[in-house]
Amino acid sequence: MRNLLKDKKLSETPFRKEVLEVFGNYSNAISMSVIEKGLKDYNRITLYRTIKIFLEKGLIHEIALSGEPSNYALCDSTCSSELHQHQHVHFKCTLCETVTCVEVAEFPSLHLPNYQIEQLEIQASGICKVCLKKE
Amino acid sequence: MRNLLKDKKLSETPFRKEVLEVFGNYSNAISMSVIEKGLKDYNRITLYRTIKIFLEKGLIHEIALSGEPSNYALCDSTCSSELHQHQHVHFKCTLCETVTCVEVAEFPSLHLPNYQIEQLEIQASGICKVCLKKE
DNA sequence: TATTTTATTGCAACATTGTTGCATTTATTG
DNA sequence: CAATAAATGCAACAATGTTGCAATAAAATA
Numbered sequence: 001m002r003n004l005l006k007d008k009k010l011s012e013t014p015f016r017k018e019v020l021e022v023f024g025n026y027s028n029a030i031s032m033s034v035i036e037k038g039l040k041d042y043n044r045i046t047l048y049r050t051i052k053i054f055l056e057k058g059l060i061h062e063i064a065l066s067g068e069p070s071n072y073a074l075c076d077s078t079c080s081s082e083l084h085q086h087q088h089v090h091f092k093c094t095l096c097e098t099v100t101c102v103e104v105a106e107f108p109s110l111h112l113p114n115y116q117i118e119q120l121e122i123q124a125s126g127i128c129k130v131c132l133k134k135e
Numbered sequence: 136m137r138n139l140l141k142d143k144k145l146s147e148t149p150f151r152k153e154v155l156e157v158f159g160n161y162s163n164a165i166s167m168s169v170i171e172k173g174l175k176d177y178n179r180i181t182l183y184r185t186i187k188i189f190l191e192k193g194l195i196h197e198i199a200l201s202g203e204p205s206n207y208a209l210c211d212s213t214c215s216s217e218l219h220q221h222q223h224v225h226f227k228c229t230l231c232e233t234v235t236c237v238e239v240a241e242f243p244s245l246h247l248p249n250y251q252i253e254q255l256e257i258q259a260s261g262i263c264k265v266c267l268k269k270e
Numbered sequence: 271t272a273t274t275t276t277a278t279t280g281c282a283a284c285a286t287t288g289t290t291g292c293a294t295t296t297a298t299t300g
Numbered sequence: 301c302a303a304t305a306a307a308t309g310c311a312a313c314a315a316t317g318t319t320g321c322a323a324t325a326a327a328a329t330a
Contacts, residue, residue, distance in 0.1 A: 011297055011306060032287090046308055048288070053307095055202070064199035067190070069287095091250060102250065108243040110259060115226060115237065118261035122245065125256075129249035146277060146326055167316090181279055183317070204316095 004074075008057040015042070019050050020074075029063050029071035029090070029099040063090050063099055063123075071099045090121070093128035100128060139209075143192040150177070154185050155209075164198050164206035164225070164234040198225050198234055198258075206234045225256070228263035235263060 004020060005012045022038035023030070032051070036042060051072065054060045063071040076086065088101040102124075110120060127135075139155055140147045157173035158165070167186070171177060186207065189195045198206040211221065223236040237259075245255060262270075 013297070013307065015308080043309055044287090045289085045310085049307080052288095062201040064201045064205075066197040066199045066205070070199075070201070089245065089247065091247070091252075094253065102247055104245070104247060108245055110224065110239070110243055110257065112224065112226070112237055112239060112259070114264035114267065115259070116262040116267060117226075117259045118229065119259065121258040121260075123256040123258070124245060124247070124250070124252045124254065126253035127251040132249065132251060148278065148326070150279080178280055179316090180281085180318085184278085187317095 004059055008059050010053065010057060010059075015046060016050055019047070019054075023060065023072075023074050027100070029073035029101060031069050031071050033069070035072070061086065065092065065099070073099075073101050086121075090123045091128060092123065092125040093131055094125055095127055095131040098128065139194055143194050145188065145192060145194075150181060151185055154182070154189075158195065158207075158209050162235070164208035164236060166204050166206050168204070170207070196221065198236075200227065200234070200258075208234075208236050221256075225258045226263060227258065227260040228266055229260055230262055230266040233263065 003012075005016055010016065018039060019035065022035050025038060026034070030038075032047075035051075036047065039047070051060070055062060055072075058075055060072045061075050063073065065071065086101070087107050088103050090099060091102045092099045107120070108122065110117060138147075140151055145151065153174060154170065157170050160173060161169070165173075167182075170186075171182065174182070186195070190197060190207075193210055195207045196210050198208065200206065221236070222242050223238050225234060226237045227234045242255070243257065245252060
């Protein structure tokens with residue numbers, strides 16, 4: 001497994017490794033409170049700063065949601081602080097409420113007259129594959 | 136002009152009308168702090184509750200943004216609390232920083248195998264038409 | 271339109287989250 | 301392993317979200 005921290009020139013500390021482990025335990029994006037529950041013990045401020053620097057370095061990305069706290073997910077290795085290179089859709093399931101980064105073969109393109117588009121982010125909602133199977 | 140408040144079965148109060156006026160003064164989406172600056176005088180809690188009920192009734196919609204406070208914009212008349220029927224893209228300009236709801240002729244469609252998509256939200260970023268002209 | 275009913279507002283108070291400076295501790299570098 | 305650089309934890313504070321409740325204003329009704 002790649003060393004995410006060293007790759008991004010961040011010091012390897014036990015706490016940061018533990019936060020990354022929590023991300024690794026989920027295949028979906030997770031909220032701050034889920035991260036907190038996944039940690040043995042944590043300092044609120046340190047966690048806040050850890051998430052902040054992970055975002056800045058492009059280790060994780062934030063998925064902003066209307067009416068509820070943001071979720072976070074690990075980035076591709078090609079992401080940097082400046083540019084996120086995700087070719088995936090953020091999918092929020094209306095049943096189980098989880099947010100997932102779904103890889104998509106052909107990412108939709110969009111043309112807006114008079115606008116110069118540099119980045120596209122797509123958030124879909126509906127029923128995820130796990131919940132579809134359960135029905 | 137349509138009476139937005141009565142349409143949504145909300146009492147018409149001077150304050151609510153003033154908040155709607157502020158929205159009317161902008162062609163783009165606005166943040167809480169912009170709303171505050173546009174009001175003569177306001178009570179923090181009342182404003183908070185006003186925005187909340189406007190959202191619930193589908194009078195306005197929230198545009199959640201990563202790393203910064205949400206923006207808000209007036210909805211189409213067809214929107215309700217349950218379902219937002221926007222056929223527009225949320226465009227964030229990297230130069231002037233404004234967020235605009237851009238109507239688009241053909242809204243992109245997306246198919247994700249094993250997922251049932253109910254709603255799509257697209258957030259684009261780049262350079263808006265105003266800033267393109269200035270260059 | 272006066273009165274009743276219902277909804278909104280503003281205050282006080284508190285909860286949660288975001289943020290900084292600084293001393294201490296820990297990781298990295300040579 | 302010492303020197304340097306970075307991360308952590310504490311205290312303290314700022315900003316934002318939220319509630320109960322009394323006062324006030326709007327809507328419904330007679």
